[in-house]
Amino acid sequence: MKNLYSNTKKTLKLIYDLEKKNLIVILLLSLLVSVVPLLTTYLSQELLNSIVAHQVLNRVMVLLIAFVSFTVGSEIVGQISAIFEQKLQVNLVYKLNKIIMNACGDMKLKDFENSETYNQIERINGQIAFKPSQSLDMTINLMKTMITLIGSIIFLSMWSWKMALLLTLVPLTSIYYYIQIGKREFNIQYQRMEDERESWYLNYILTHDFSFKEVKFYDLKEYIINKFSRIKENFIKQDMDLLYQKSKLSILFEVGVQIIGAIVLFVAITAAYSGTILVGNVVSIIKVTSMIQSSSKGVMTSIYALYNNNLYMEKLFEFIEEFVQIENEEVLITDNAEITDIHDIELKKVSYHYPETQSLALKKVDLTLHAGERVAIVGPNGSGKSTLIKVLTKLYENSEGEILVDGVPLREIGETKYKQQLSVLFQDFVKYELPLQENIGFGDIQNISDTEIMKTCMRELNIDFLDEEDLNQQLGIWFENGRQLSGGQWQKVALARSFFKKASVYILDEPSSALDPISEKEVFDSFYEKTKGKIGIFISHRILAAQNADKIIVMDKGEIVDIGTHAHLMKNCRLYQEMERAESYEEYFAA
Template structure:
């Protein structure tokens, strides 16, 4: 229990400074309103007790009754006004929190490395963190203030009851403690189930996404996969429904026990109050005050333990948010040395294996490229070409061996400044649901409004005239007036995005994929012409146009460099290269 309390307080210490940043005055106002609304009900009950008792007295004076009545009404009005403005301030703070929590999560994602997106555990953490909205964070804060309010209200009711008897306080408090223990057990049970669901929740979401988006529509229709994915979705959904049923069943059983205990308390305590009143041992005002105090103790002790149980539950979920925000990222970017150009990239005895894997995908890689040079890397699928691109791009820092940029060890270089010098076409390039202009402009945000440069980049990528003349056209099919592009058109847009950046080193991973022979030939011509004075690494397994690229060719197989040289040399000396070249020619 001590650990749970410690965790609750730790989370609260993290939340309050965050709320202060959003509105310190609002937080203080909420605290003040909680204090006021906790004290006034006790004052109001005492005023009512005195007023009604005074009415029963023979020597009563109307003036004193009127004063008590006015004070009672003013307390009620003041309480209502404070509650209204407290709700307003809370709503404003909660709305700001919703935005800020999303920004915090997005900001954390920005710091993640590619490796963080290659493990299911990272996705699970992200999924759990995304489930924590600003409303839930604010509720956590509210539960703490609710505990303080409940304690003050209970103490006020106890103060009133002490003038009658102690035993009702003990009875009501004992019943509430039993209720709290039952709630704690239920909340823990529910939390464990929901936490274990995370991976399957992502699966369920994925199956629903596949069925409701265009990502797989053609294949689903062609192969009749709708029922296949629907059954996968239903299998998980039905499992969740059964778990929810068990939670609801436990909740119902606990509700039965609570109801029995509370009604037993009513019979004993209220019965005693009515008997004492009947026997003339207390005045009507005191009777009403004691009944109200008993009701307040019951409700507020229940509220107190409900708040404790809720904050215990919320603390488990809040821990998931902070677990994600504070988790160590793969991309540490410890390098402090900034660079403004890339004159040379030198790789020495590079080895790399993926996290939790024992086999190396890159083995003893040695290569270099100097300013203005072209380098072509060829190999069959799975030979390690794309992994090498990710290492050179700085996405993986846990490699073995050395990489030097301008003679500086790669680990010492500031990765953000390094990437500003890169123009990369990834094999799995993005198809942004944006305008043509924005799709190109995101390659260099500082120039996103330079229309002439955007058109020039499209021309360099041999994009169709329909795109060049309509750069404000929405592309993709998710949003209004969107136009879907062919695979080749999307590729040209992605290449244009790479060309739009005035980079020092261009890395083009499969720039001729999804293109017909003419389009492929045009892209090769663009690489030679557009990037004539730039350093460029081209990765491909289509080798028929390689002889037109002036530069060294590296042949990879099984994660190793098995040969290197000029095109004519490799045709004579490398069997794999020769085989790939002739097959490409025959396919054309």
């Protein structure tokens, strides 16, 4: 109960911070609505007793008008409250989604390379549309039912405190069991999140175009559906077991409440026959007993749902505390911290290892890059090429050693200022199912409206398969009137995105992996032209593409094996020679 109170308090504070006015109005209206049943019960009792006692008609009419006014007023206030509740829920979901999206945007690459992070995000996103507002609803319902319950008990205690105490016996003993079931339900939901993501992914494989050809060709449909079914059938079994437990507890609760209610009514009716109480009091006792029964059930239901929801809210708070933060850039207060162009980048003994591993992905890398150089990075798979790029672009942090930018340590330069001078094409570039203008403009979001530069980039890369005069054309097939592209065409669009930005350093990771030889030549011609007087870096698995670079870096097992021109490496680097021979054999057999 202490944990329940703590999380409820934090939930209300979160909602108060996001939707202050709506929350205050809802709480005030809810408080007003919660006392109406007690007032109407009292008025009906007095009205009936006045009629039986043949009191003055004016008094009877006043009581009747008051009774009707409170009843009608309660309905009106309830409808007004429902409007504010709906408004709060819509705004709350929108603002919380923005918070989560903003937090995900501020995460580090290492966070997204951790499966637990995905699980955490899925737990939050999967239920953010209703859990927080549901927690508020349950809190308000608990408040209203508690007020009604306490008021009803006090009302009944004025006749018999023993009967009032007897009616609270079943609800009090049921709280523990409801909370235990709620805890078990949450734990099941929490523990199966990994399986939930897998079932979602299996569904995604069969319902999207990216996998259709392989699923169809290899006849994977039955296997995937069977795997999906095994996961979902286990979920159904778990859910039904919980449902049976809740149903049994609800039946026991209902039977116990009704038996005790019948005892109270029997005592009240007996008292009326003996003349101890009036008929109007008996009616009010019947009504109050019913209110205590329904309120008790409401309290149990609210506590159960609130406890279950608050376990979710606890995970939301943990996520917010871990990832939702304003990160201040570390800026050295000197003229050196201001960079408008990058002329040199120097790596000194730079090493990096992935979280949860001890082996180094980069091992004491020493490297200097100068403006005007086109640098190729080659090496076998897993040699550390992409890791080097991720460290260089600050996607990976906490690397050992030092990186200097024009002589200034990178850690003393603001991350935003540094990245403004870089433009990168990643190997696993994104195929945005969005209009062409956004697909290219995302390379430099500040200048996304500069359509002339976009068109120039398209012409430089010979993107003649798209109409440069129609930058609003939809790419991909997820949305209406979308244009499907081949892998090579998508890669050219991604290249245009990286070339769209005016930068000091251009980095391309396998820029021609999906291109034909003619397109590959066009891309590298554009790259060499674009990087005149700049630092140009590209990763390639093809020696043919690398041999024209001013400097070729050969990597293996996280280390730089050799650096030099193509001629130098062909004479002095065994690994480079082996790669060149393998490529020659490949081209020979392909021919």
